[in-house]
Amino acid sequence: MSSHSNRLAIETRAIHAGQEPDPLTGAVVQPIYTASTYVQEGIGQNKGYMYSRSKNPTRSTLEACLADLEGAKRALAFPTGLSAAACILELLDAGGHVVAHHDVYGGIYRLLAKVRNRTAGLKVDFVNFSDIEAVRRVVTPATKMLWFETPSNPLLEIVDIASVAEIAREVGALTICDNTFSSPYCQRPIELGVDIVMHSATKFLNGHSDLLAGVVALSDKLPDEVVDELVFLQNSVGAVLDPISCSTLLRSIKTLAVRMDRHIENAAAISAYLDEAQTQLRIERLIYPGLKTHPGHEIAKRQMKGFGSIISFAVEGGEERANRVAQDLQLFAYAVSLGGVESLVQHPASMTHKVLPVARRQQLGVTDNLLRLSVGIENVDDLIADLRHALSR
Ligand SMILES: *Cc1c(COP(=O)(O)O)cnc(C)c1O
Numbered sequence: 001m002s003s004h005s006n007r008l009a010i011e012t013r014a015i016h017a018g019q020e021p022d023p024l025t026g027a028v029v030q031p032i033y034t035a036s037t038y039v040q041e042g043i044g045q046n047k048g049y050m051y052s053r054s055k056n057p058t059r060s061t062l063e064a065c066l067a068d069l070e071g072a073k074r075a076l077a078f079p080t081g082l083s084a085a086a087c088i089l090e091l092l093d094a095g096g097h098v099v100a101h102h103d104v105y106g107g108i109y110r111l112l113a114k115v116r117n118r119t120a121g122l123k124v125d126f127v128n129f130s131d132i133e134a135v136r137r138v139v140t141p142a143t144k145m146l147w148f149e150t151p152s153n154p155l156l157e158i159v160d161i162a163s164v165a166e167i168a169r170e171v172g173a174l175t176i177c178d179n180t181f182s183s184p185y186c187q188r189p190i191e192l193g194v195d196i197v198m199h200s201a202t203k204f205l206n207g208h209s210d211l212l213a214g215v216v217a218l219s220d221k222l223p224d225e226v227v228d229e230l231v232f233l234q235n236s237v238g239a240v241l242d243p244i245s246c247s248t249l250l251r252s253i254k255t256l257a258v259r260m261d262r263h264i265e266n267a268a269a270i271s272a273y274l275d276e277a278q279t280q281l282r283i284e285r286l287i288y289p290g291l292k293t294h295p296g297h298e299i300a301k302r303q304m305k306g307f308g309s310i311i312s313f314a315v316e317g318g319e320e321r322a323n324r325v326a327q328d329l330q331l332f333a334y335a336v337s338l339g340g341v342e343s344l345v346q347h348p349a350s351m352t353h354k355v356l357p358v359a360r361r362q363q364l365g366v367t368d369n370l371l372r373l374s375v376g377i378e379n380v381d382d383l384i385a386d387l388r389h390a391l392s393r
Contacts, residue, residue: 011257018064058243069184072217077241081200085213101129101148149178158296163191203339262377264306264334281391282316319368328390
């Protein structure tokens with residue numbers, strides 16, 4: 001279905017891609033195949049399935065849908081975003097040089113700087129990918145991978161995707177874009193020249209805060225050997241998404257477009273309110289790529305549809321006031337994660353980015369007075385009233 005469905009709009013593909021009615025029963029929703037093993041007809045004879053770690057029909061359906069949405073040759077479903085990231089890193093030989101964005105998700109930083117540098121000898125340089133010349137300066141012919149996210153977490157820095165892909169091509173390195181904050185509805189990095197897209201599908205793709213999942217999507221420009229190698233690696237490390245979660249995620253993706261439209265609309269209205277009332281609400285720094293004052297605004301406008309639904313801001317009054325604001329919010333639950341239908345607020349310095357050394361955090365701008373909102377799809381006037389109340393006290 002994928003080559004045909006690429007001509008249809010993403011709203012349509014989110015519902016139909018990879019999913020034909022079940023030939024056995026006509027069921028319009030894909031069956032959940034819980035079997036771990038499959039009867040074989042003889043030596044070397046089977047229906048394409050042998051053991052569910054290697055291949056499972058429900059997972060295959062989800063992967064076909066995800067590949068279609070990202071414009072990818074192939075997608076693979078993992079139990080978490082981090083297991084997807086870890087499997088991508090298995091593509092590298094020991095000692096490889098990786099250049100990563102300085103403001104990557106805390107868990108990706110931990111995996112690179114505290115695990116794989118020790119267990120695989122990876123040499124990792126962290127630079128600011130929103131400064132394309134800075135990337136060019138650290139990349140060498142020995143560089144194997146360029147790893148970034150855009151918008152980044154929690155500072156919402158915007159990376160020029162096509163320019164990074166071009167630098168990588170010059171030295172023969174792979175580009176990995178963590179597309180978690182945008183979802184394929186807002187941004188499709190493979191179309192801009194990226195080799196591999198990864199997701200924490202725990203966030204917008206699932207969107208209901210009720211499962212963990214990860215995705216790897218591979219560009220059709222990659223040689224088949226790289227795609228085959230990643231399939232081999234996933235089977236080798238055994239990191240596969242279970243069929244019930246595959247089915248739940250397939251269902252969630254059907255509403256991706258309508259959820260994202262509302263997420264984006266709400267975040268735009270909230271950022272406009274906070275911008276206008278910034279002095280009164282004693283907000284020291286407001287960060288949202290949709291604001292014209294955001295340094296990456298023009299690039300975001302070019303490569304994204306909408307500006308996402310994450311807003312970060314630093315309050316006057318330090319950590320103490322940040323904590324009070326977070327606790328005074330009623331509709332924004334004080335919790336990590338993002339991308340669900342419900343609004344959340346979190347404190348990066350003590351939560352998602354606690355793993356960063358203090359000096360590094362300060363230097364980046366992940367200050368003690370910084371809060372990050374994940375704007376949900378509730379009524380926007382209710383959300384604004386909640387923010388006004390918590391920030392006016
Ligand atoms: C949450 C997140 C991850 C990690 O994904 P898990 O599903 O929690 O393992 C990676 N990158 C980004 C940008 C995230 O927000």
